[in-house]
Amino acid sequence: MAPAPERDPRLTRLRLPLFLTRAGMLAERVLRCFWPVLSIVMGVLAALMLGLHDLAPIEAVWGLGVAAVLAVLGFGLRGALRFRWPGRGAALARLDETLPGRPIRALLDDQAIGAGDAASAAVWRAHQARMAARAAAARPVRPDLRLAARDPYALRYVALLALAIGLIFGSVWRVGSVAEMAPGGAALAGGPTWEGWVEPPRYTGLPTLYLNDIPEGAMRVPEGSRITLRFYGEVGALTLAETVSGRVGELPSAADPQQEFGVAQGGALRIDGPGGRAWDVSVIADAAPGISVSAPPETGAAGEMTLPFAARDDYGVTGGEAVIALDIGALDRRYGLAVAPEPREAITVPLPLPIAGDRADFDEKLIEDFSKHPWANLPVTFTLSATDAAGQVGQAAPFAASLPARHFFDPLAAAIAEQRRDLLWSRENAPRVAQVLRAVSHRPDEVFRSETAYLRLRVTLRRLENFTAHGLSTAQRDEIAEALWGLAMLLEEGDLGDALERLRRAQERLSEAMKNGASDQEIAELMQELREATDDYLSQLSRQAQQEGQQGEQGQPQDGDSMQMTQNDLQRMMDRIQELMEQGRMAEAQQALEELQQLMENMRVTQGQQGEGGQSEGQRAMEGLADTLRDQQGLSDQAFRDLQEQFNPGAGAGQSRQNEGRNGGQGRGQSHEGQGEGQQQGQGGDGDDTRQGQNGQQRGDESGAGSLADRQQALREELNRQQGGLPGAGTPEGDAARDALGRAGRAMDGAEEALRGDDLAEAIDRQAEAIEALREGMRALGEAMAQEQQGNQQQGQGMAEGDMRANDRDPLGRQAGANGALGTDEGMLQGEDVYRRARELLDEIRRRSGEGERPDVELDYLRRLLDRF
Known part of the structure; x- marks a missing residue:
């Protein structure tokens, strides 16, 4: 007789x-039979831990409790009737089903045929051994706990989620408080008890205080806090006495089970009865917000006002406004302002607030x-004025100043603007305004530079006189005022399509601004x-000279008093003017501006009559692109240095001999910021080699100011400006150059976006694409210029090299040697500042030697120069 499966020694390894x-089968059957009971129990525990029974009426709590008990009993009885304890045989069968060939069942079988035959017995033993080896590899069977068919609405998961919320946000100790709702339960639990909370106003951001955790004594709470108390047990056993709410009139009973009131003043808070407690409450006052003007308002060249201000509040400012009222007492009541002004409301504008960050103390600009x-x-x-979340308003002391607005530097435009102001001041000024405008336009040839402006003035004047004769309405006044504003702007700005007129007007406006003491921003x-x-x-001069062919015709050398200047020289002169104005040396700045005006006038005469002087449009475009390429390379180097420093902070301690500094300049032993006692050798001490971009900032100083993304954006804007003046339109080479620069611009946009996202690796990749596209664009532009030079029958037209050959000078501007000699009798360094020029040449050699993309032959030659000098 075979042994029972429980005692079979062959199953020892399967225990x-x-x-x-x-065990898995047991869990499976218990869960299938009793999951409704478990779900009900979890839901009830979650409600008790969250204290929901304290919020509901006692009748509802009792009703739900009885329903829950009956449901548990019913589902429990049904589950007990369906439950079957898993036996060992069932477990063996399930385990055997997971094995190939049912080895456990084979192990429990006996040989029925051929038991006396030795060969058959040997085969049977071999079969048993193979089955034992298979059975030894058995693994526990996972239980099937899926209940989707029995619980299609996933109620068990809802109950489980509620229990998890109760454990996190509730308290296990609240479960026992349900016993106090039974008759006599409060007394059995040890007598009456209470709970309380202090909730500060939401805008304060302070947490809720649990009164049961606060010992007796002093207690400080924010103004406007809400106090909630709940008394449990026999009504009247606990009572409330307080003087913090300031309530008068009909008050609720001091023994009410639930008390709620606001804190309006300091006072006493006391709970009388078993376990009572008392506090001396002091109120943390909510201070009114404060606001002040940080600096006098400034005016931009376009007329916009910038008013810095500072605001603060203990919990944060939520709003504010600026009220601008006319200071009639400080007004000079003359001319058109002598009459009484028409009623006009004060100007009210909202103040800007920080979009993100703390609003408790901030500085902003209106x-x-x-x-x-x-x-x-x-x-x-x-x-x-500033407003806080409590509705309190803080107001700054009135600040007196002139209302910043656009300044008209053209005298005629200023006169038109003044008459417009007088008309808006009062309609009584209409006859006087018409009289002044008629006097202004009496001799148009002496006053107006544009016939269009004169005609617009006459039309506006005629309409004003017609309206005045029939009674000037408010709408008609506003229409005339708008027309006068457009006329003043036309006279001030002039015809922007005329480059010479625009240049003269810009010089006149700058000169007038210096005389009138304009602000730094305007200047x-x-x-x-x-x-x-x-x-x-x-x-415009270069295009005109090329069209007229005067540069090729005037091949004779200039006289000894003539002077050659490049666009960089002009930029340095304007940099000097701006520097003098920023230093307050207006007299010197005015003199330098007059010299610039004379120089530009002489350049105009020279270009118009002789065709000598400045560079061609293609040369300027090539130089500008070369500057942009160098700046992009320096910006890429700085991004690479920053990426290195993220992984190796010690890498920025200094620079090697032939690398570039963190800010894109070369240096030896300099810090990555280019500061310290020794300046980077790539920067001139006097600033003469600083290139000026269209954004009005020195490119040589860009590396030390602003973020990488801002500098990349400025470089992209400079490339856009250069694309607008690119020559060779319509030719294959010119179109190829524009396409390449378009790709460079898109790569720069990608680099800027990556820099703003702090993705330096992606930014470096995009910058590399921009550099390669810039090089392709410069190559295509050079081919376009070469094609244009070959098609030009006059030698040297539009090319600086042609001018040098016509003047018999070498690329450094020196006279060539006699009798066709390759050398020259002049020194290589001309002028007074020979040391600065030598330093510039040495820095340029160092910069080129650090560019790894250059040919190996050129790099070897540059390194030999560095070793020698």
Whole structure:
């Protein structure tokens, strides 16, 4: 007789897998039979831990409790009837099903045929051995705990989630408090008890206080806090006494089970009865917000006002506004301002607030343009106010100043703007305004530079006189005022399509601004306007000279008094003017501006009559692209240094002999910021080699200011400007150059986006693409210039090298040697500042030797030069 499966020695190795399989079957059957009971229990525990029974009426709590008990009993009885304890045989069968060939069943079988035959017995033993080896590899069977068919609405998971929320946000100790709802339960639990909370206003960001955890004594709470108390047990056993709410009139009973009130003042809070407690409550007052003007308002060249201000509050400012009122007492009541002004409301504008960050203490700037307002440039008072979340308003002391607005430097434009102001001041000024405008236009040839402006003035004047004769309405006044504003802007700006007129106007506006003591921001923007006008004028002169073919015709050398200047020389002169103005040396700046005006006038005469002087448009474009390429390479080097420093902070301690510094300049032993006692050798001490970009900032100083993304954006804008003036339009080479620069621009946009996302690796890849595209664009532009030079029948037209050959000079500007000699009798370093020039040449050699993409032959030659000098 075969042994029972429980005692069969052949199954000894299967004890652990068999035990685990059986346990899994038990869990499977328990869960299938009793999952409703478990779900109900978890839901009830979650409700008790969250204290939901304290919020519901006692009748509802009792009703739900009874329903839950009955449901547990019913589902429990049904599960007990369906439950079957898993036996060992069932576990063996399940485990055997997972094995190939059912080895466990084979082990439990006996040989029925041929038991006396030795050969048959040997085969049977071999078969048993193979089955034993297979059975030894058995693994516990995973239980099937899926209940989707029995619980299609996943109620068990809802109950489990509720239990998890109760464990995290509730308290296990609250479960026992349900016993107090039974008759006499509170007394059995040890008598009456209470709970309380202090909830500060939400805008304070402070946490809720649990009164049961606060010992007796002093207690400080924010103003406007809410106190909630709950009394449990026999009604009247606990009572409340307080003087912090300031409530008067009909009050609720001191023994009410639930008390709720706000804290309006300091006072006493006391709970009388068993386990009572008392506190002396002091209120943390909510201070009113404060605001002040940080600096006098400034005016931009376009007329926008910038008013810095500072605001603060203990919990944060939520809003604010600026009220601008006319200071009638400080007004000079003459001319058109002598009459009584028409009623006009004060200007009210909202104050800007930080989009992100702390609003408890911040500095911001109010930027608005009031150039068209009747009070423009008149004395006003600024009254700033700030509001906090509690509704309190803090107001700054009135600040008196002139309302910043656009300044008209053209005398005629200023006169038109003044008459417009007088008309808006009061309609009584309409006859006087018409009279002044008629007097201004009496001799148009002596006053107006543009026939269009004169005709617009006459039309506006005729309409004003017609409206005045029939009674000037408010809408008609505003229409005339808008027309006068457009006329003043036309007279001030002039015809922007005429480069010479724009240049003269920019010089006049800058000169007038220096005389009138304009702000630094206005002067900076006017200087930028002068730079742009100068570039446009030089481009126009170059195109005119090429079209007329005067450069090829005038091949004779210049006289000894003539002077050659490049666009960089002009930029340095304008840099010097701006530097003098920033230092307050207006007299010297005015003199330098007059010298620049004379120089530009002489250059105009020379270009117009002799065709000598400045560079061609293609040369300037090539030089600008070369500068952009160098700046992009320096920016890429800095991004690479920053990427290195992220992984190796010690890598930025210094620079090697032939590398570039962190800010894109060369240096030996310099820090990555280029600061310290020794400046980078790649920067000139006097700043003469600084290149000026169209953004009005020195490129040589860009490496030390601004973030990488801002510098990349400025470089992209400079490339856009250069693309607009690129020569060779319509030719295959010119189109190829534009396509390449377009790719470079898109790569720069990608680099900027990556830099703003702090992805330095991606930014370096995009910058490499931009550098390669810039090189392709420069190669295509060079081919376009070469094609243009071959097609030009006159030697040297539009090329600086042709000018040098016509003047018999070498590329350094020196006279060539006699009798066709290759050398020269002149020194290589001309002028007074020979040491600066030598330093520049040495820095350029160092820079080129650090560019790994150059040919090996050139790099070897440059290194030999460095070793020698």
